Amino acid sequence: MVYLLRDVISYLESVAPPSYQESYDNAQLLVGNPEDEITGILCTLDVTEEVVAEAVDRGCNLIVAHHPIIFKGLKSLTGKNYVERTVIKAIRAEVAIYAIHTNLDHVIHGVNAKIAEKIGLKNLQILSPKKDVLTKLVTFVPQSDTEKILNSLFEAGAGIIGDYKNCSFRVAGRGTFLPMENANPAVGEVGKLEEELENRIEVMFPTHLQKKIVTALKQSHPYEEVAYYLHQIANENQEVGAGMVGELEVEMEEKDFFVYLKQQMNLQVVKHTHFLDKPIKKVALCGGAGIFLLGNAKRAGADVFITSDVKYHEFFDADKHLILADIGHYESEFFTKELLKNILSQKFSNIALYLSNVVTNPISYL
Structure with missing residues (x-):
């Protein structure tokens, strides 16, 4: 099976969402074209010129590193320091560099x-x-569709609290609506006030999944117009x-x-x-x-x-x-490259994965 760089990035970001990184960080694709086909991946703690050369020797066109080689803004690429030389070498060799830093820490x-x-x-x-990385969804659904909609939300990643999944709250009530002239109601008639037995349901989810959760809600909900509220939660997320x-x-x-x-x-x-x-x-x-x-x-x-x-x-x-x-x-953090290889092997078993042999530690001991 052929995998593109964007496939690898998408998987890594599902494991360690970029939104979990610190504000000062630069965990992202630093060099490369997301549409390139992956020939091999080299896992490393740091990226240096020697690491890029190692990737080329091993037939890898992607380096997945913990530390971003580009941390502060680059205003030129003239090779005046090791950062610029490393980036230039990677671009010339068509080797992509992806950094997964404090988001993987968290x-x-x-x-x-x-x-x-x-x-x-x-x-x-x-x-x-961490705080402020959770969101609560509140929505109103026909009682007969409650289980279907909840299952759709759970499959999208909602309702996980610690070691418990499919967590939700519901309370029964009556919803009213009056379809206007251009409406196409799933129940009721245009111009006639409708009253429906509904459940108010609430679920929590990691904020970075918001788009996926709202999409799942709208696709599973029978109503033409879906009423829902999103609330950012100040609770600590014990998983992050x-x-x-x-x-x-x-x-x-x-x-x-x-x-x-x-x-x-x-x-x-x-x-x-x-x-x-x-x-x-x-x-x-x-x-x-x-x-x-x-x-x-x-x-x-x-x-x-x-x-x-x-x-x-x-x-x-x-x-x-x-x-x-x-x-x-x-x-x-030496063993982080082992962690990266283990993470990648769970999804990309048919891509050549390597641990870098380059010792990038700039410190020596006597």
Whole structure:
């Protein structure tokens, strides 16, 4: 089967919707034509000139990266820095680049879940759930069509709350309408007041699915004119947000845990605050720069918070509430390319998928 670049993008954005990315981010198609046929996909954390060359050598015309190579605006393409040289090389080689960054960080089965898997955590929860990413639909339907319409909405992605699906609310009532001259009513007659037994139904859904949900409603509803309301919900979405917290299967002594952490994450070094002489059981984490979640980790009762890019004075903020550990940005997200390959393999098993062998970490240790 032939797949186009737009097919891959559509699938990736169903897994990690672009609307979930931070405002400063640039997760999207950065280079390439959506109508190009895909010959192979290379999964990587970063995109560099070496990674583009690797894609060409392996016959891949698409690179799926976690970090966007174009993060700030480009005002020229003259090759004066590694960003411009990489983009120029990709364009010349006709290799597309797609970035899936903080939106992949924010989904419950994303980057942080992969880190938690490597560490062996269970009972996982989002550390800082996002608000304002849910919408409630309220509509009015004939009682005889209620189940058909609800099923259509559920199939479109409505009615999922945590580990429960097909969630809805309904209340019975009477609707009235008077079809005017140009109307073509499904029930009733033009010029005659009609009264119909109806249900008011309510369902919640992720806001990014709004177009799909409204389309499903209109296609399944028998009325010529469908009455409905959309309300943005301020509730936290427990499936979307920053960081993660979970528990070890068995608590560990502090020194033993850090030895284990280095083994599981392939770490050369870990910077951390002083040990607190108590066992490690609950672990909070955030791939990449996550110090902004330190307060959340404390409130969650974590024994240790694992992240990266922690500044000197920020280590003091742990304030003996927990151990704050900086494992390095590259190291914290190294396994993201495995995650990307796993995600893509679920849909595109007949496309050649590769993990990049290029070490893009700009930091070395002696």
